[in-house]
Amino acid sequence: xxxxxxxxxxxxxxxxxxxxxxxxxxxxxxxxxxxxxxxxxxxxxxxxxxxxxxxxxxxxxxxxxxxxxxxxxxxxxxxxxxxxxxxxxxxxxxxxxxxxxxxxxxxxxxxxxxxxxxxxxxxxxxxxxxxxxxxxxxxxxxxxxxxxxxxxxxxxxxxxxxxxxxxxxxxxxxxxxxxxxxxxxxxxxxxxxxxxxxxxxxxxxxxxxxxxxxxxxxxxxxxxxxxxxxxxxxxxxxxxxxxxxxxxxxxxxxxxxxxxxxxxxxxxxxxxxxxxxxxxxxxxxxxxxxxxxxxxxxxxxxxxxxxxxxxxxxxxxxxxxxxxxxxxxxxxxxxxxxxx
Numbered sequence: 001x002x003x004x005x006x007x008x009x010x011x012x013x014x015x016x017x018x019x020x021x022x023x024x025x026x027x028x029x030x031x032x033x034x035x036x037x038x039x040x041x042x043x044x045x046x047x048x049x050x051x052x053x054x055x056x057x058x059x060x061x062x063x064x065x066x067x068x069x070x071x072x073x074x075x076x077x078x079x080x081x082x083x084x085x086x087x088x089x090x091x092x093x094x095x096x097x098x099x100x101x102x103x104x105x106x107x108x109x110x111x112x113x114x115x116x117x118x119x120x121x122x123x124x125x126x127x128x129x130x131x132x133x134x135x136x137x138x139x140x141x142x143x144x145x146x147x148x149x150x151x152x153x154x155x156x157x158x159x160x161x162x163x164x165x166x167x168x169x170x171x172x173x174x175x176x177x178x179x180x181x182x183x184x185x186x187x188x189x190x191x192x193x194x195x196x197x198x199x200x201x202x203x204x205x206x207x208x209x210x211x212x213x214x215x216x217x218x219x220x221x222x223x224x225x226x227x228x229x230x231x232x233x234x235x236x237x238x239x240x241x242x243x244x245x246x247x248x249x250x251x252x253x254x255x256x257x258x259x260x261x262x263x264x265x266x267x268x269x270x271x272x273x274x275x276x277x278x279x280x281x282x283x284x285x286x287x288x289x290x291x292x293x294x295x296x297x298x299x300x301x302x303x304x305x306x307x308x309x310x311x312x313x314x315x316x317x318x319x320x321x322x323x324x325x326x327x328x329x330x331x332x333x334x335x336x337x338x339x340x
Contacts, residue, residue, distance in 0.1 A: 019059030163211035236288035254299035
């Protein structure tokens with residue numbers, strides 16, 4: 001029996017009205033007197049249990065007289081194995097990594113107790129943090145007050161007044177929206193909502209929200225299947241009802257990576273001779289798809305549609321032209337030497 005399990009057993013024995021003698025702990029736990037005393041001290045000093053020795057009853061009990069306003073002592077009210085504790089702590093770290101301080105802070109008091117219990121075993125909480133590492137790629141932090149207001153609006157089904165920065169237009173506009181759901185996608189938070197300005201569904205990047213006010217009006221609600229059809233059927237976060245299919249062919253070594261990736265839930269992957277693969281994905285807005293295509297240059301061929309081929313070719317040509325123009329400029333040090 002681990003110390004973690006012994007602590008729970010001791011706590012159960014102490015739940016009665018009478019004090020528990022040391023011999024009862026030793027008999028139940030099947031451990032030595034020294035081990036029981038260490039566990040009792042751990043329960044008192046590390047877990048904050050109001051444990052006292054009752055000389056009249058010659059045993060240990062919880063002190064029923066507590067300071068006014070204090071919360072009665074209790075261990076977590078459900079049983080967790082060591083693996084489940086590890087998973088919970090990993091979940092806490094995951095919430096911190098996905099920039100959900102509102103959610104992780106709510107869990108923090110309980111998680112702190114679990115960390116103490118976990119430290120009683122062979123694997124310490126600090127060791128767990130060293131052995132698991134979460135890396136956020138291309139993450140854009142969200143201000144905590146913004147996340148709190150938006151998440152509250154989603155839960156309470158109330159409208160939001162947003163001050164939103166449109167990156168495509170380079171301008172800040174007020175938006176009144178009916179929030180539907182929060183989306184964690186590609187290391188960033190998005191809000192799926194009905195935009196009352198555009199009279200259509202929109203996905204708003206939370207990091208681009210400059211201000212958010214919770215309104216009294218109830219939000220318009222739409223069933224999940226409608227949201228999925230309008231916002232979750234296309235490719236990536238620039239979603240919409242797909243009306244085109246991209247046909248992409250990957251050569252080695254890119255094909256080895258792509259054959260294990262899911263670009264879209266309804267994609268179609270075909271293995272070709274020479275270890276090549278063909279990937280077919282539905283899309284409506286090509287912006288994010290083009291970015292993913294450019295990741296695999298020069299080992300990718302856009303077979304169709306022609307409009308997508310033209311967009312990708314235009315991006316490559318413009319990028320190459322700008323790079324060559326920069327390469328023709330003298331370096332800063334060379335410019336100073338020529339002026340001298």
